Amino acid sequence: MEQDLQPINGAEKFGKNQFVGFNWEPKIPIKCDNCGCETHLVAAFHGNGNNRWFCSRECHNQIKKAGKRSNRDYNMLRVLRELGWRTTPKKKGRWMYAHEIAKTMELFNFKCNSSSAAQVMRLYAKRGIVEIKYDDGGAYPLQSYRLKPSIRSIPLAKLVRDYY
Known part of the structure; x- marks a missing residue:
């Protein structure tokens, strides 16, 4: 990986046995391609929003319009x-x-x-x-x-x- 991000282990975070082997994907920092502000990509279960280039819908609409x-x-x-x-x-x-x-x-x-x-x-x-x-x-x-x-x-x- 380019940014050397590692999954977050649920057992290490909470110390409970039911979270053993359960990993969260880390938040990936990105810069908005319109306004330049910092935002985070969060891995979603259905893949929604994990390939964004903009911080919000307003920024996306500005380029479309x-x-x-x-x-x-x-x-x-x-x-x-x-x-x-x-x-x-x-x-x-x-x-x-x-x-x-x-x-x-x-x-x-x-x-x-x-x-x-x-x-x-x-x-x-x-x-x-x-x-x-x-x-x-x-x-x-x-x-x-x-x-x-x-x-x-x-x-x-x-x-x-x-x-x-």
């Missing part, structure tokens, strides 16, 4: 942050092609192809949020994208809201 396609843009930038920065060794940042971004966006129930993903990435590159690297070769060279290193610590929903 920011503009016409603000939720789509937020999720594209989140794909770049999560698959680009957090899953690479030594946090160097992996460059992603537009077709990789589009394929991942289809997992989030967004209709997206590589050209529409590239258009959104070019828009955020002009705003200074995304970097573009042009690959050599062929009449139509492919471009790869990644989130700028200075943007990684800023909440992404706040960036999207500020530009809508």
Whole structure:
């Protein structure tokens, strides 16, 4: 695990025999992707709320109501942050092609192809949020994208809201 969190043993906590072998999952600290405040993820029995990015429904609604396609843009930038920065060794940042971004966006129930993903990435590159690297070769060279290193610590929903 990334944060070295361990389950809490019920027998150690209460010292009673009926709690032997009963473990609670620890609260995982996260930062809200809209306002930046600290909140905790709690493992629920049915999986509700254990994969949140926002501290409350109000923060989630702010990004959904920011503009016409603000939720789509937020999720594209989140794909770049999560698959680009957090899953690479030594946090160097992996460059992603537009077709990789589009394929991942289809997992989030967004209709997206590589050209529409590239258009959104070019828009955020002009705003200074995304970097573009042009690959050599062929009449139509492919471009790869990644989130700028200075943007990684800023909440992404706040960036999207500020530009809508």
